[in-house]
Amino acid sequence: MFPLVRRPHVVMAVVFVLACCVVHGQNQLIFLHRHGARLEPQLKGGGFTWAHADLTTAGKEMGRQLGYFLLRRYPHLLQHAHLNDSSYVVQSTEVARTVQTALSVLSVLFPSDPTPMVPHTPRDRDFLLAFNGNYPSTIVRRAWHNAINMENRIADQYITSSDLSLLSSTVGFDCTGSSMLCALLGEDIAQCRRSNGGMTPELLTLFETKLETLQMIRNKYIFGFNSTGPYRPAGSVGHKLASRMLSDAKAWINGSNRQTRVYQYSAHDDTVVGLLNTLGAATFDSYDVHLWVPKFTQTVLFEVFEADQSMQFYLTMPNETHGSGYRFEDHPLPLRVGCVLSNGSTVHASRCSIDGVARFIARSAPTVPDGECYLSAEDAATLCNPTMVGGPVSVWCQIYRSMCPSYACSASSSLTLDSQRGICVPSYSGASTTMTPFSGHIGLYIGVVLASIVVGLLVGVLILRCLTTKQPPSLDSSKGGVNEA
Numbered sequence: 001m002f003p004l005v006r007r008p009h010v011v012m013a014v015v016f017v018l019a020c021c022v023v024h025g026q027n028q029l030i031f032l033h034r035h036g037a038r039l040e041p042q043l044k045g046g047g048f049t050w051a052h053a054d055l056t057t058a059g060k061e062m063g064r065q066l067g068y069f070l071l072r073r074y075p076h077l078l079q080h081a082h083l084n085d086s087s088y089v090v091q092s093t094e095v096a097r098t099v100q101t102a103l104s105v106l107s108v109l110f111p112s113d114p115t116p117m118v119p120h121t122p123r124d125r126d127f128l129l130a131f132n133g134n135y136p137s138t139i140v141r142r143a144w145h146n147a148i149n150m151e152n153r154i155a156d157q158y159i160t161s162s163d164l165s166l167l168s169s170t171v172g173f174d175c176t177g178s179s180m181l182c183a184l185l186g187e188d189i190a191q192c193r194r195s196n197g198g199m200t201p202e203l204l205t206l207f208e209t210k211l212e213t214l215q216m217i218r219n220k221y222i223f224g225f226n227s228t229g230p231y232r233p234a235g236s237v238g239h240k241l242a243s244r245m246l247s248d249a250k251a252w253i254n255g256s257n258r259q260t261r262v263y264q265y266s267a268h269d270d271t272v273v274g275l276l277n278t279l280g281a282a283t284f285d286s287y288d289v290h291l292w293v294p295k296f297t298q299t300v301l302f303e304v305f306e307a308d309q310s311m312q313f314y315l316t317m318p319n320e321t322h323g324s325g326y327r328f329e330d331h332p333l334p335l336r337v338g339c340v341l342s343n344g345s346t347v348h349a350s351r352c353s354i355d356g357v358a359r360f361i362a363r364s365a366p367t368v369p370d371g372e373c374y375l376s377a378e379d380a381a382t383l384c385n386p387t388m389v390g391g392p393v394s395v396w397c398q399i400y401r402s403m404c405p406s407y408a409c410s411a412s413s414s415l416t417l418d419s420q421r422g423i424c425v426p427s428y429s430g431a432s433t434t435m436t437p438f439s440g441h442i443g444l445y446i447g448v449v450l451a452s453i454v455v456g457l458l459v460g461v462l463i464l465r466c467l468t469t470k471q472p473p474s475l476d477s478s479k480g481g482v483n484e485a
Helices: 012-023 057-073 096-109 136-140 142-148 161-171 179-196 201-223 239-253 269-279 354-364 377-383 395-403 440-458
Strands: 028-034 042-044 047-049 088-092 262-267 299-305 310-316 337-340 346-349 351-353 415-418 423-426
Touching: 028 057, 028 096, 028 239, 028 269, 057 096, 057 179, 088 096, 096 262, 136 142, 136 377, 136 395, 161 179, 161 201, 179 201, 201 269, 239 262, 239 269, 239 299, 239 354, 262 269, 269 299, 269 354, 310 354, 337 351, 337 354, 346 351, 351 354, 395 423
Parallel strands: 028 262, 088 262
Antiparallel strands: 028 299, 042 047, 299 310, 310 351, 337 346, 415 423
16 A cells, blocks of 8 residues: 555535644644756766756746645644744755755745745755765765666666667767666656656656656665665664654654744755655555655645644645646645554554654664764775775775764774874874864865765666666766755
């Protein structure tokens, strides 16, 4: 059964009464949305760039329509919320399109207020909203991410020769031998054209019948939490965000923060997928593309109820079709999440006690400090061996060590980190051990690192090892260096 459950059609009057009852029972709203429609990636100098993939007119309107939806559904919460105090809290990733989308929403909710500054964390350290792609462990494991885009065996089960011809004309290069990469880039481009205009019937059919499925496979590989895999100690990628949201809800319930009525998070499709997987809504056995391939401005709603200390979960999205007006339906879709009852049994429901949700996500919590730094024993030994004295070591290993000093040379008490060179040296050598992340020349490499891992942020299939094959056009870091589609 899919976690996403559509409501049956009922008499309008009954829907109205039920909606009113639900709406006025909430005490707090927490929501995460993807950014609105953006420009397509561009093929320049032999590589793809998202440097100018800013919000389009359609994307800004999607943000406004989300604002109108919130006004219709939560007037009792928003009438007490203000931007000039902590009653309404907003946070975005450090990317123009997410900031612009957040501002579009706010322009509707607070039309008379001056344009606010949207808080964000530098994206190379934003493990709350821009997670996984910027993880230090991902940076040093870049070969794993870079290789998976060339795994064509699964793509070839879907893509025909005529499909490949259509993809070649869509992405702008010959897709022969690169069916997976072309399918994923084609999915990206098609989603943009569906909202901005320029979609052909042939591309729309391919998008809906095949490309979204391949993108779902990629997202399951990248973001699906594996409780028995070598990276189980790192926890699920969305755990930090889910924990933050539940903590904010508990603060309202226990009275430690009765000021903040609304929390808004503006991020990316990968952020939405990671959160849904952590909550148990997007599971490996689910094939609902709404859960694994989020649309532009797709939104996850957490409604907090003080009376029974519970949360109600919904998913909502606009009509993405160009020229549609991009309106959100008045009634969002109930979202079934994991809930562990007090007797220890697990159910999936759209409403659950806050403690029940907390018990569920605890199952995917990191078991080590700084989970974003964790490397499996095999990867630590082969990619950035902490017992390796002196150099040379790869640039990626140097940056990993600069970002994760506690992991850098931890395998041996006789070694310490030389922060200037990013290498492990004998403790008696007098090397500097003062560690400032990105210090010295290390910071110069950050852009290069983010460029190298972006392929892994776009594409992936269910494989267990890296493959060496012919390389298609490269993908640069202008997508943001993190999971920012």
